[in-house]
Amino acid sequence: MGNRVPDIVPGLSAQRASFLRDLNYTSCISINLALSRRPAAETSFVVVPGPVSEGLFAIILEHNKVARRCPDGKGLCTMFMLNEWSVAHAEDDDETILAAMIGEVEKALPGIGDDIEFIRVIRWYPVLVYSHPGLYRKLGRFHAGRDRSARIHLAGSYNSSGNVNTATVTGERSARELVDSLEGRVPTSIKPTLAAAAL
Template identity: 30%
Template sequence: MSSIVVVGAGLSGLTAAYRLSTGGADVVVLEAGPRPGGRVDTETHGAYVVDTGPDALTAGYARYLRLVEDLGLQHRLADTAAVIGLVRDGRIIDVDPGKPWRLPFTPALSFAAKIRMLGGLVHARKAIAEVDSYEMSCSAARDDPERSAAEFATDLFGTEVADYLIDPLMRLTTGSGAANASCVNVLGALGAWSSSLKTVRGGLGIVTDELADRLDVRYGATVTRVDDTATGVVIGYHDESGEHEMAADGCVIGAMYHQATEMWPTLSAACPAFGDKLRNVKLISVSLGYSAHTATRAYPVLVPTTENPEALLIFMQHNKCADRAPDGHSLVTIYTDTTVTDSFLDRTDRELELWAAGIIEGLCPELVGRREMSVVTRWPMAGYLADPGFWRRSSRLLESLPTDGRVKVAGDLFGAGSMESATRWGERAAEELLRHLDDHR
């Protein structure tokens, strides 16, 4: 039986550890924090169930959904509301993809924009089909460092569609608007978000909690170095009892890039230009509970930058799943755009609550005076911005990493920042490490 240390108990690290364990390895997970899940977390406040990190998943999350089934949690999967909201002219317009005969009549876009959009989709259909939304580094050749998603979308669809559809889609998937995103992300988002939306009853944290319960996870253990030797791997870490070393046959690092490079310098040495140009995504989420139901039936509400440069996007959680709020109540989550988050991080929870309420209640006046709960979550490091050129740099880093070593990298660095990418890269790291150890027995 091979001994493996997994660094990080986020979704990717836990997935890698679970697949390694079921593959016959003896696995220990070292986690610096006090709980599993990383950015995935669910909190309960009275009768409200709040996902404070990643939120949406689609039917296209094949690896993630298979993981849920393997854990015996398929009974918790639920379909969300099919309706998508779009903010235009200060109001929410509901668009129901399940009723295509109504789409030509939606006021979300002008008739001319709808025709231009249809033509653009026909023109780009082959490219959309070829881009894997969760491994976009494989489509690095399409990533033009000198051309943003906004410029690409304007050329393909025209200004109105670029501003009112593609831009908020980029905000939903990258953390900022189309002006800051790679053109590859447009193709990836159009492919990924054509699938129906799903969720997990009881909160997304149930999946990572279940994974952790099946593994040997040691919390409060901060890894400081990973040394790949001729005979194995030595992991140095410290916890409340002091400094320690642990020897193993292999290691999976499921930490974010800036943390992983500190403990394993090989990662930054493989392609120094990657780290030099990384831009952090910083987010704040504010979830507000109301003792009234919104008029909109949408779950995701897309917010174009031109409508509000501060509010990244909105999720109507009560339309995601009935268990997220009491019957007849609403739970609404709003995120800050990463370009403004720095100026928001020092605000008090009360100030952030009032900022969020002003936007939400302006769009949903039926909620005014009915606010009864708030949860504020700050993510000063939520991921990395997939700006123009990001996927080319990501591909070069991936090609530069040693393929025959005992250390593998998990996380969602080489795909879109999503739970599907985290699951996929965790599984890939486990498969590669098991193959390596089997070849060298």
């Protein structure tokens, strides 16, 4: 998690460390529904609008997304809950969480509750950096202030919007910039000024 990086890398400038320490992360409760049969819907991903449900934001029909996610003829459906709902219900037991949400998934997939063979509830934390207005402007300054000649280069999805692509791209970039640094190939023009490094 980005907010824990300053404890691992104590040499960051105060401004860069402060940016990282201020990052906070979302939570998400997900429920996997193992189904005795597949719903008629052929879609793999349902995004749930706010007016339809206050807690549920996405439904994935895993058997439509990737073949062999579950036995032939059976179904696998995952429900994902919004951060605020997930935080409020993190201490609830699995049955209470399912009971609160089964009506929400039935709005899109009527009758699915009758076909549940078993469930798995997961309480995820951390999920993604909690974005708010101004975050990406600060992130741009944080990024511009990195020292390309350093021997430590940061990677991870907190370096942009949180996803696997970001994690991969920032990892590749950090590796590239580290090799450049170790081989003395950092152009003078992109070495940060003292002022920029302090960002």
